[in-house]
Amino acid sequence: MEYRLYRGDCLLGVLTSTDRDCTWYNGTFEARSEFEELRSLFEREQALLNEDRIEEWGEVWDGIMALGLRLEDAATQADIHEFLLHIDGSQASWRY
Template sequence: MPIGDRWQLLREGAPLGDIVVDGADFPWLDGRFVPRAGFAEVKPWFDESAAFVDAEDHEAFERAYDRIDGALALASPSGPVAEFLLHIRGDRASWRWSDEPFDEV
């Protein structure tokens, strides 16, 4: 992904925030997150999932992330992606994505 590309976090088609790519470490992208109206409602979901990542509680993270995965979408400059894993901490985002669903482990 080229530096400067703009991605969007969506809920029911409405943008909740923009992410501007400023780095990458395959398979992860990194960027500056700019929240929009409505993000405050889902911000606690990201805070909770981040706390479980920090605690290395993988099962709790998966349960918490299911809410994000079920309610939100991520769109690349080319359009919505099929699957993604997104972390937002303050004004920073890191994510990986796929045009195909991730393999179940």
């Protein structure tokens, strides 16, 4: 399964599911150059989550989502506006 990450109409990268763990998809993230300006936000999000600093994590995630991100299911072209996404280098996990 493949999903595309957009900010508005700008393609930021492609998520490819390699396995599924209950409600979470796990896989790879192929970033485009347009993603680089957001990479540090996702690195911060991941660090706070790993440190169990949930309140701060929520604030960072809200800031990320305020950027107008959306996923698109590549098979159906359906837009997904409510989701969680963790990107760690070229690896990703997400749910919606």
